[in-house]
Amino acid sequence: MTVATGVRPDPADDVVEVVSRLIRFDTSNTGDLDTTKGEAECARWIAAQLEDVGYQVEYLESGAPGRGNVFARLSGADSSRGALLIHGHLDVVPAEAADWSVHPFSGAVEDGYVWGRGAVDMKDMVGMMIVVARQFRRAGIVPPRDLVFAFLADEENGGRYGSHWLVDHRPDLFDGVTEAVGEVGGFSLTVPRRDGGERRLYLIETAEKGLQWMRLTARGRAGHGSMVHDHNAVTALAEAVARLGRHRFPLVPTDTVMQFLTAIGEETGHSFDADSPDLEGTIEKLGPIARIVKATLRDTANPTMLKAGYKANVVPAIAEAIVDCRVLPGRQAAFEAEIDELIGPDVTREWVTSLPSYETSFDGDLVDAMNSAVLAVDPDARTVPYMLSGGTDAKAFARLGIRCFGFTPLRLPPELDFSALFHGVDERVPVDALRFGADVMSRFLTHC
Numbered sequence: 001m002t003v004a005t006g007v008r009p010d011p012a013d014d015v016v017e018v019v020s021r022l023i024r025f026d027t028s029n030t031g032d033l034d035t036t037k038g039e040a041e042c043a044r045w046i047a048a049q050l051e052d053v054g055y056q057v058e059y060l061e062s063g064a065p066g067r068g069n070v071f072a073r074l075s076g077a078d079s080s081r082g083a084l085l086i087h088g089h090l091d092v093v094p095a096e097a098a099d100w101s102v103h104p105f106s107g108a109v110e111d112g113y114v115w116g117r118g119a120v121d122m123k124d125m126v127g128m129m130i131v132v133a134r135q136f137r138r139a140g141i142v143p144p145r146d147l148v149f150a151f152l153a154d155e156e157n158g159g160r161y162g163s164h165w166l167v168d169h170r171p172d173l174f175d176g177v178t179e180a181v182g183e184v185g186g187f188s189l190t191v192p193r194r195d196g197g198e199r200r201l202y203l204i205e206t207a208e209k210g211l212q213w214m215r216l217t218a219r220g221r222a223g224h225g226s227m228v229h230d231h232n233a234v235t236a237l238a239e240a241v242a243r244l245g246r247h248r249f250p251l252v253p254t255d256t257v258m259q260f261l262t263a264i265g266e267e268t269g270h271s272f273d274a275d276s277p278d279l280e281g282t283i284e285k286l287g288p289i290a291r292i293v294k295a296t297l298r299d300t301a302n303p304t305m306l307k308a309g310y311k312a313n314v315v316p317a318i319a320e321a322i323v324d325c326r327v328l329p330g331r332q333a334a335f336e337a338e339i340d341e342l343i344g345p346d347v348t349r350e351w352v353t354s355l356p357s358y359e360t361s362f363d364g365d366l367v368d369a370m371n372s373a374v375l376a377v378d379p380d381a382r383t384v385p386y387m388l389s390g391g392t393d394a395k396a397f398a399r400l401g402i403r404c405f406g407f408t409p410l411r412l413p414p415e416l417d418f419s420a421l422f423h424g425v426d427e428r429v430p431v432d433a434l435r436f437g438a439d440v441m442s443r444f445l446t447h448c
């Protein structure tokens, strides 16, 4: 690295203020173009922060007015190595102010936390990106490879007016990018050690389940509600939905999940045997994180919406349901065969949304750089790979062949139920965790 001034501004000094400011932009994404707001204003503010230190930024809207995105590149020492994309989304899910202890768009800094919608999903990372990008320009730090900072719209509704639109319509923005880091990984999980102490594990996301929303349709014979009906669409659909909703898909421990469980086993002394019928019982002992881990052990298909009929005494010709399916890497064909078996021949299915699963290995130079950056600040910790049961913008970038990781470093207090904060009431992020994250991110990007 090259330091022009000899002074290395500490990005941790600014990150709390920047994240608080970001939360004060109400960037609620309702999923409806008419009521989604704030992304453009937030994106333009970020563009100004980067221009202020000399970046050439590109502000662009992705498919609809107001869906603001910002891109900025920083040239590295060796551009032939392939660029690293660092991405964060600006939108947040809506928040009902009456349910909160503080106003969800106040960005209040109180009791050691920054409070508000987006504090962990994911204005924490967006703040780290801004302060580190500014630090590098101001101090003249040249990263080892090109960096592409991307601030994005519409992640919370699947990225149709964000990452996926950009990949489809402006692939040039990602020219030369080979790897990427974004949400949801890099946070710590403290586990009890077999020798009585504790170990902080940093969970780096290397895999995501597929996200697929399925429409089921049953067609029958319409008619009067007082007659005998053996082709009732509502009945056929309800039976299929009930079978699906009650079904347990097989336990399929993937490489990522087994690496994660093996690491936890080494620390805690629990043994997680992939073939044990009580694998899930053992996982329960991990506390709140068990919720996430159990969701990565098998496919799921949860019925979420039903639609049929328009009058109490009219049997409708058609009935529809939406099912939220989450599919493990490598399971697509088997999953679909199982679904077909369950819904039977009288109900048809189609994908309304289909974003495939993703999995990469936990090795290589970039993983080493993440590991070194974490250990430089938290020497007794350990990084481990894990699979996210949800989806992120990584799904869009993976379509371009980019290798993706979730790495938003946060050192969290052991008692904090971190996963409950995502989309939760009183979403907040510890001030110390943010400062830690900015420090780790700065070190990581200096050596990536």
Ligand SMILES: [Zn+2]
Pocket: 089, 121, 122, 155, 183
């Ligand atoms: Zn997010």
